[in-house]
Amino acid sequence: MNRLTNKRILLGVTGGIAAYKSADLTRRLQDEGAEVRVVMTHSAREFITPLTMQALSGHPVHLDLLDTETESVMGHIELARWADVILIAPATADFIARYASGHGDDLLAAVCLAAECTMVVAPAMNQAMWAKESTQTNVDLLRKMGVNILDPHEGLQACGETGAGRLMDVPDIVTRVANLFELGLLAGKHVVITAGPTREAIDPVRYISNHSSGKQGYALAQAALEAGARVTLVSGPTNLTAPDRVTLVTVESARQMLEAVMQSAPGADIFIGVAAVADYRPETTAEQKIKKQSAEGMTIKLVQNPDILKSVAELREGRPFSVGFAAETENLVDYASRKLEAKNLDMIIANNVADSSIGFNSDDNETIVITRTGQSPLPKSSKEVVSRKIIAAIAEKLAADSEQVA
Ligand SMILES: Cc1cc2nc3c(=O)[nH]c(=O)nc-3n(C[C@H](O)[C@H](O)[C@H](O)COP(=O)(O)O)c2cc1C
Incomplete structure (x- = not known):
């Protein structure tokens, strides 16, 4: 299981002989799902090249404090704010002394001084340097400051000494x-969510659409992120800002949404179809704006759109746990249960859109979670709260299903 999905780790590398191990460390952190960015001290560059760390981390390495160009892109304050954790590995005796005494005279020291996130320091040095009273006093001070110290191991050292x-x-x-x-x-799980309406073009300036705001899908994306998942959000046109850290794919029409979903859903763990996908689209899209015609009116022939939810739930390989939404105006449970069966879903979230205080464009929602084995109502509350409960219900069902398989 990926234990660091969505986590941002700023890796500080200082000038010790163990600096070469920071290359492996970068990879191992990424293997656990973390995004890693690297800051190197001047001395560190004598032991391992920034190019190596750039290639491994996939991002330019941050080197200098007083560099107008890098400071304008992502300066020391932004770097400190970006990180969930700052990990300094290896940390030299000299760096530990600078950090403990509040120096800010190079980029890494300044980042540590500005940081309010979790701090981790992994010292590495000659055994006599580690045992020195000054080093131990500095390390104790860091501990008192709340820094997590990863005590060095005993053993044969590069200098030939043991300790x-x-x-x-x-x-x-x-x-x-x-x-x-x-x-x-949902730690380590990949969740694909569709949200918002689709737009089905009539001509270059007109389209058929619906009132979906996208709020429920975006709130679910946020809740899934908070639950530790990696999230792909395939969104129709909305006025919303996607949560930080989701992979956002924007589309307009149902057919574009299907294409985007089929890129990411096979092999994902969970698919949640929240988008209000237009059931029909105009058979043809006029290339030029349609001119006003006779007073007798005009007819647009509609043809059926692909069923995205069904297409995912019918996947033979890499089928994710498939969750649908049923927006109904009457016979809520009955219609939703039929949809669950007809589309071969694992779960359906039924909501009553006849009541304008919940559903489509509102901030609140009131739903019923329906599976083949039961149903549970989620009382009226904000879409954020409802989303967390839906994510919890999905996680619980997934865990129960996998226990059954085992
Ligand atoms: C070959 C060599 C190896 C070194 N290894 C270490 C080490 O493992 N740990 C340490 O604390 N200092 C070590 N030093 C000393 C640091 O490089 C030196 O204190 C430097 O100023 C640290 O800079 P920085 O903390 O800004 O990276 C080493 C020096 C040399 C020349």
Whole structure:
């Protein structure tokens, strides 16, 4: 399971002989789902090249404090704010001294000074340097400041001496960092969500659409992120800002939405179809704006759109746990249950759109979660609260299903 999905780790590399291990550390953190960005001190560059760290992290390495160009792109304050965790590995005795005494004279020290996130320091040095009273006093001070210290291991050192001072083993560092985060209900899962309306073009300026605001789908994306999932949000046109850290794919028509969904849903763990996909589209789209014609009116022939939810639920390979929404104005449970069967879904969320205080364009929702084995009502509350409950219900059903399989 990926223990660091969606987590942002700023890796500080300082000038010790163990700096080469930061390359492996970057990879291992990424394997756990983390996004890693790297800051290197001047000395660190003598031990491992920024190019190596750039290639591994997939981002330019941050090197200088007083560089107008990099400061304008992502300066020390932005870097400190970006990170969920700042991990300095390896940390030299000199860096520990600078950090403990509040220096801000290079980029990494300034980032640490500005940081309000969780801090982790993994010292690595010669055993005598580690045992020195000054180093131990500085480390104690960092501990008092709330910094997590990953004590170095004992063993044979690069200098030929034996004792405590070796960088903690890379897999242990990764585990210690992962343990700082609570594992969410959907930790490591990939969730694909559709949201908003679709637009079916009549001509270059007109379209058929509906009143879906996208609020419910976007709130579900946020709730899934909070639960530790990696989220792909396929969205029709909305006025909303996608939550930070989702992979957003914007589309207009039902056919574009199907294409985008089929790129990401096969192999995903969960698919939630919240979008209000137009059932029909004009058979043809006029290339030029249609001119006003006779007073007798005009007819637009509509043809059926593909059924995105059904297409996902019918996947033979890589079928995700499939969840649909049923917006009904009457016979809520009955219609929704039929939809669950007809589309071969695992769960359906029924909501009554006849009441304008809930559903489509409102901030609240009141729903019923229906599966083949039961149903539970979610009382009226904000779309954010409803979303967290839906995500919890999905996680619970997934866990129950996988227990049955085992
Ligand atoms: C070959 C060599 C290896 C070094 N290894 C370490 C080390 O493992 N740990 C340490 O604390 N300092 C080590 N140093 C000393 C640091 O490089 C030195 O204190 C430097 O100023 C640290 O800079 P920084 O903390 O800004 O990266 C080493 C120096 C040399 C020349």
